[in-house]
Amino acid sequence: MKKYLSRITSSLMIALILSILMFSTIAKANEEFKLYPETQAAIEDASQRNLVDKAFINNVIDLFNKEIHTNSEELNEFVNEALIQSIEMNKKTNEELKMAQENANALVESQENKAAITRVNPIDAARTAYYAGILMVESKGCTQTAKYMRHADQNNPPTYYNRNDDWASKCAFVQELFDKIELQFNIEIAQTGKLQGSVYGTFAYTIANxxxxxxxxxHNVNYQVAFKKQSNGYAATYYITDVYDFAWGKYDSLAVGFGNNYCYAMQTLGLIHPFKISIVYAL
Incomplete structure (x- = not known):
């Protein structure tokens, strides 16, 4: 009888322990790491002021939730660090956009240029030439450039977004950019033993790279990359910003005098306008 009771007691204890372990596992699996209200408010404020792309912040949150978790405090620290860098980066890009807009307006307001262009190339002719230039750009395989050119043909064009698409992938996977980011990553994150963090800087896409x-x-883009430790290394998400500002000299690789022949009249007449570019990609 005593042996029987002992077995029952032992069985009950084992069952109780297993239940506790199972409950603990389920609770851990169902645990949600949440943004604090002040963090969410900061994201909303930055987004409204065009100082962050929410898609990037969402990618940062996804990075945190992938494998190695800590707690909500760590999540909020990770997001806030990324957000602070995003704000600084976008302030720089927004200043570049403001300068490009001022330069474009100054060109339009130049009565000498405007009068000269209007006499020989009225609006319809200017737009016809511009779209002929776009077709030439597409024929050279520069499909994204053509999209940007079309986007510029409107008043106050909004930010152009590329989020986790093929173009974003191509922009992230440029070897020279990767090498630069890898060096920053090793110095600022890996060698310090950090589980998470962000790096940022500037980079020029050239014919050579x-x-x-x-x-x-x-053009000369601003970039930010957030990293999070995983079981097999680090995962990352990219954020690249730029201003489309009619650097027509680069287009001479497509056709001699491309800017003057196809685009200058549109720019002088104020028919095309600079705009901000936002590129987000999660590796």
């Missing part, structure tokens, strides 16, 4: 489409579409 990238495709013709990237060279004509992008």
């Amino acid at each position: 990238s495709s013709l489409d990237q060279y004509t579409a992008l």
Whole structure:
């Protein structure tokens, strides 16, 4: 009888322990790491002021939730660090956009240029030439550049977004950019033993280090990359910003005098306008 009771007691204890372990596992699996209200408010404020692309912040949150978790405090620290860098980067890009807009307006307001262009190349003719230039750009395989050129043909064009698409992937996977980011990553994150963090800087897409489409579409970009430790290394998400500002000299690789022949009249007449570019990609 005593042996029987002992077995029952032992069985009950084992069952209780297993239940506790199972409950603990389920609770851990169902645990949600949440943004604090102040973090969410900061994201909303930055987004409204065009100082962050929410798609990038969402990618940062996804990075945190992938494998190695800690707690909500660590999540909020990770997001806030990325957000602070995004704000600084976008302030720089927004200043570049403001300068490009001022330069474009100054060109339009130049009565001498405007009068000269209007006499020989009225609006319809200017737009016809411009779209002929776009077709030439597309024929050279620069499809994204052509999209940017079309986007510029409107008043106050909004930010052009590329989020986790083929163009974003191509912009992230440029070897020279990767090498630069890897060096920053090793110094600022890996060698310090950090589980998470962000790096940022500037990069120029050139004929030598990238495709013709990237060279004509992008200028000296600002970039930010957030990293999160995983079981097999680090995962990353990219954030690249730029201003499309009519650097027509680069287009001479497509056709001699491309800017003057196809685009200058549109720019002088104020028919095309600079705009901001936002590129987000999660590796």
